[in-house]
Amino acid sequence: MSGITLFSIILTIAAYIGAVHLARKISTPLTTPVLVATIVIIFILSSMKIDYSQYTPAKEWMTFLLGPATVALALPLYKTRKILMEKFKSAVLGLSIGTITTIITAVGLSKALGLSEKMQAASAVKAVTSPVAIEAVLLIGGSPATAVAFVMGAGILGAVFGPIILTVMKISDPFARGLGIGTVAHGIGTSQIMKEGSLQGAASSAAMGIAAIITSLILPWIYPLFN
Incomplete structure (x- = not known):
């Protein structure tokens, strides 16, 4: 491990x-930990003339650890398993619709904006967690690095603005709020919505996992329809 890689991991x-x-001292959407940390890291790396290619090895180490970290989300799932099972059928239906809609709108918008095919492919997996997005985007000929960038962007925006939008739309049910955030903002959104309560966190965790499965299954069938 090089010095820059070690420094990048410690910095992150x-x-x-x-x-x-x-975020604990000033609780606002703009102090969402991932958003603030991302801005700080970009600023420091830019000021030190460390480019993304030099940061990539550190990113790969931390991305690898996302797998075990995602498994840890099983705890809130276990604690609220009875409620989750009661609403399982309706949740899967909503997740399926939400996931398909996310893929179609993302690719459609990317295509309308004239983005390259690799960018379109990366946008298609923006709503799933990074380990899944990296593997799924390869199925449709996209770039894993670009996919991760889209995933991070979607996660940060979902964590910052998702709860606000749900509140504006008068969606107050804890299960529905968690389900919505987990479907579109994966792990980053889940970490944010967990602050509202364990049920929101559990629903978001379940949504994140199921959305990843649905995306992996339907992506190779839906994406070619746009090309």
């Missing part, structure tokens, strides 16, 4: 810890 962890402390 330190920036996130600092952002979490800031």
